[in-house]
Amino acid sequence: MSSSSQAENGVVHRHRVSPWPALSMDEAIASIQSAMPEGTCKFIPATLAKPGHVLVSRVAARSNVPEYHTSVKDGYAVIAADPSPTRRVVGVQVAAPTYPEATPLQLGECIRVCTGSILPPGADAVVMVENTVLLQHNGTEEEVIELKIGVEKGQDVRPPGADIREGETLLEAGTVLGPAEIGLLASNARRDVEVYRRPRVCVMSTGNELLDCTMDEQLAPGQVRDSNRPQLMALFQSRGFKPIDAGIIPDNRESLGEGIRMALRYSSVLVTTGGVSMGEKDLMKDVLEKDLRFKIHFGRVWMKPGLPATFATGILDDIPCAVFALPGNPVSSFVCAELFAVPALRKMAGYLKPHHTIIKVTLTNSLKLDARPEYVRAILRDPSAVSSSSTSDNSATVFLPSAFTTGHQCSSRLLSMAGANLLLRLPARSVDCTALPAGTVVDALVVGAL
């Protein structure tokens, strides 16, 4: 079928100008956020929760922390109202309780305690050891101490629930778990927590000219090593998702259709590169729309790099699927994967804020504007150096971090991505404004560790 329709369409009847309207970035992003399949949820033991998991529902504290009045310091548990400047050391309460509960502390007495010790009955304050003098001992045990400071009731004591109250919200629904949140779950003895499954995502390269980069062959003329797959796999992995390698598919409708069907058996999200532009081998949109009967939400986006970026959804084997068909140029595919696929996957993973954080930076060099809004790769200049320039006259931007761009921004030049942790969001060129001078303040998407 597809061969005949290919012949029917033929090169002579092809579109010479793209029939796809170019959506604005806002339209493209809104379309993705509304059309992406929903994420799914599961219960896991709290001890198996990992950084990057997102909570489906609020987690409440199962018990007070601490559960008892607890010493904050190494020192002596005392009665605050006791007027005596000296105290007899009548026992020891290390972290685990050893002091007989039946004997409450009396005036003139104290109990040696450690940080975390439960306060002995009768005691209502702690004096840290640094603020005491040992007056008398029998060679092995302390007998009498002197307090060097006054004592207030509750001093250096944590009452029950001081840190966390039973029933209090420990973690809100939608919390992205990090190390601190995992510590909180552990301290609270949660048995199970409900989290969103972290989406898997298939990564496929398309093109007859591609050679798998694990092959150690010389390139034949016209061949290109496929760097897009390892790059996008690493991108998705470093963002906390599970990439699946869907290989290289040659440029013909049968292979592409079969490859996409196969990939979408392993994951409901597929990211492809290549085959979306105006070339006669650019069959991806036709395969998605005509062969797989997917809905193409957009086939072009008015931005750079990545004008022909395509997003489609459909149903395969009763499962809602999404395909991001990105341009084959290494930089375009990388930037578009970051801008379109990463937020889409984050939404499936339960992120309440799936989009990149945007910070304000000043340009260190002037930049020409393109006809399209452009995402320029840049590196945040060490912001701790900024304070030394605080003698600058222009106090308006003294503290603002600056960004320098990563050289020539040609979309095939992967070197322009190296080291970049920002994507500067430049506006489209206008009659009034064709370039931004150095020092201009622009929005920057944070795409790497700062």
Added chain:
Amino acid sequence: MSSSSQAENGVVHRHRVSPWPALSMDEAIASIQSAMPEGTCKFIPATLAKPGHVLVSRVAARSNVPEYHTSVKDGYAVIAADPSPTRRVVGVQVAAPTYPEATPLQLGECIRVCTGSILPPGADAVVMVENTVLLQHNGTEEEVIELKIGVEKGQDVRPPGADIREGETLLEAGTVLGPAEIGLLASNARRDVEVYRRPRVCVMSTGNELLDCTMDEQLAPGQVRDSNRPQLMALFQSRGFKPIDAGIIPDNRESLGEGIRMALRYSSVLVTTGGVSMGEKDLMKDVLEKDLRFKIHFGRVWMKPGLPATFATGILDDIPCAVFALPGNPVSSFVCAELFAVPALRKMAGYLKPHHTIIKVTLTNSLKLDARPEYVRAILRDPSAVSSSSTSDNSATVFLPSAFTTGHQCSSRLLSMAGANLLLRLPARSVDCTALPAGTVVDALVVGAL
């Protein structure tokens, strides 16, 4: 031996004020950076390089990218100097070369090309399909096109080496690999690259009062669930290191000494929590110094939270080892692991900049200062919202992101870490300055995704 020395020291002869001088943060960090064991290196296949690996040496490009003159667009390869407004389509050159090399392009001719096609011999420019009109065809093949625009030599052609030149530095020594760098290595067909081994780090909790958090038992009075281990394991894992669980060790010298020896067989870096303060069960410093004959570089640091943080190095089985013995309070251990252990591990992993990035933020609320410099947990307020406040009178800080603190900063209150992506570095209190008002600009260490 250790029992007898324990008896000799006895509680009555203990220090009532810490004998350890409190180093400044700068001194502590300098001491770590000079005393940490060196990282080790290994060669790995480039295809196994992962985000977080650091290059030991510079990687040079093995070949030009592209290797040939290559079309940047879908369109027609032409002779720029050809005056004819129309061209006969004499062949097709899709990405893989099919045009016979022996027949150079002649005046009046063109060859249909795709993005990435090698330029046919004789051609020196490309006209994109959008700028052409099909004048004549035979029903299946294009025969004559008209060019709607003028042509310049080199137009839409990438010459050899345009993106990357053979021998050019692809990645500098010390580069931390991310997805883009992994793409670059793949595109360049590197067989092997030399990287630093990512350090393993053992994580141990100490204390008789601790219950393993995987146990589903009720806490006995005085018992505490050990949240430090899962928390620090998750911290190190999320920073790209390999944590090893060294369990819970009870508070006695034999167990501690044996536990540390055992852990350091698995990794040359150990992070422990608990047992470093002034309590009578705080044996860690003694065990390290007297039993294991390690050198304690510092036993206190003048900062908060984490005053008794301890760093020691020594030799076990001829291997240089380092121990970070951190306070047992969950927040202190977490902050100290971030401030001391993470940069130390990063240095071993080859990072040229092992320390946290520091940004400037304004305080949204006033903060009291402590006698010690304090690291306050805070969350960066959505910086993209800042632009909407650009009508503010105070233009000096219009663009500066702000940070709000995570509630009560008690060192046992792990909830104060939840969601934090910044550690605000507050100065120590002075006679002149006891608090910082809202709006003050402070340094903030970036400790989480922004």
